[in-house]
Amino acid sequence: MARGAKKAKKKPTKRGRAEVKSRKVAAGELLTLLDFVRYAVSRFVEAELVFAHGTTDPVAEAAYLVCEILHLHPDQFEDFAHTRVTAAEAKRILDVIARRITTRKPAAYLVNKSYMRGLPFYVDERTIVPRSFIGELLDSHFAGEANQEDAAGSLIDDPLAVKTVLDLCTGSGCLAILASRNFPNARIDAVDISADALEVAARNVANYGLRDQVKLYRGDLFKPLGGQRYDLIISNPPYVDAAGMAALPRECRAEPRIALDGGDDGLDIVGRILNEAGRHLTPEGGLLCEIGRGREPIEAAFPQLPLLWLDTEESSCEVFWIAADDLP
Known part of the structure; x- marks a missing residue:
């Protein structure tokens, strides 16, 4: 779904x-x-x-x-x-x-606004309505300057030392913008295959005055980035399987299909990210990826990977973390 x-x-x-x-x-x-x-x-x-x-x-x-x-x-x-x-x-x-x-x-399309972590973002039919558990996880598992008392439990030793972040399938750009708050010293690259979505993302980046920190790229996952490596990769990619796409309610069918459709088993994009992310991470980096209710098929497809499943207030096992050393 x-x-x-x-x-x-x-x-x-x-x-x-x-x-x-x-x-x-x-x-x-x-x-x-x-x-x-x-x-x-x-x-x-x-x-x-x-x-x-x-x-x-x-x-x-x-x-x-x-x-x-x-x-x-x-x-x-x-x-x-x-x-x-x-x-x-x-x-x-x-x-x-x-x-x-x-x-x-x-509703977000009717008023051209959606909120994540209390921050407003412009949205229209050119991009999926932003909704992701990653925003909460950035606050709870990646201790920043404002909450150094939680740094011991952070998945990255020193968030202030993070210099590069990549947001794959950025859509409206909301996760890249939220990441700029957690990693104020980082250059953030955001990629999407949709030119329409990137127009929305550019508007949000400009609204938050982040043009110098957040750079937008159009392309298929890592292809527009060459050999660049990142201290952190975050992604909320398309992951709805064929059965889920067929059962989408009318509200969800108003969104761009490309932002939802993950292929027959929902793993078309997620699988590519797992196979390619290791070549684009620094040695101490890691991947944070949301996959909805796809834990069972992804663990069956990648049994060798030690995926760490993270919960939020409203989700269980819908986002995983994996360190660079554990990726192929």
Whole structure:
């Protein structure tokens, strides 16, 4: 399945979709942010939407959309939950709720924004909606300057000494940008095969003022990099297998197929990364790679590799680490 994607549920009937689309809200019926969130949750549940793009349930997605329309950070929702919205704001909120239901596009595409580790990133249909457990792992397993007390448990001895980082299949560039926070002294290269995705990544890199630190390359995995070596390689590549692609919910089918499709067993890209990464790592480096629910097939395909599986608050065994010395 796709990153965090739930199994697609039964689609609403044509009559049900028409009723959702035609429902009107009279002036004064909904007043506060909380009112609009409750209304959105009811509509989302009724329409049987799937939540797989940064929010995991209808309440979180409703709050996220309401905040975006009102130009609030999601963390500010509780501060304003009981405040009223204007008539113009109400119209915009109801419009985005209706579009989420009728188009079934990921919410991030409707507001052109997604969050990772609390940071906003621009996103549109040219790239997958960013969602990865690697951002959390960079904070928890790669101690930086701000959390040196955790350095003893870091997978890299001295993150401040990391000089080069590679982000493969960068998409919107979010992981490369997050890596710049953990490795402030590093040059970060980010690669994607999609020119469209790299346009989105370039926008995000510019938004964070990182053009001098983060360099974007177009190409097929390591090919545009020559013989360069890196202290750390991170990647959230396409890893959905054929069965998962066939079962993708409509929300996920709105995303670029190339960013999801990992071939029959989901290992087409991941296998190439494992076979080639060793030639592009420094002796003390390592590879951090997300593969979703592919642990069993990848261990069957590479039984000789001592993959270290890392968990996060919301995932178990979906990301592995392997040191350069252990790669072919």
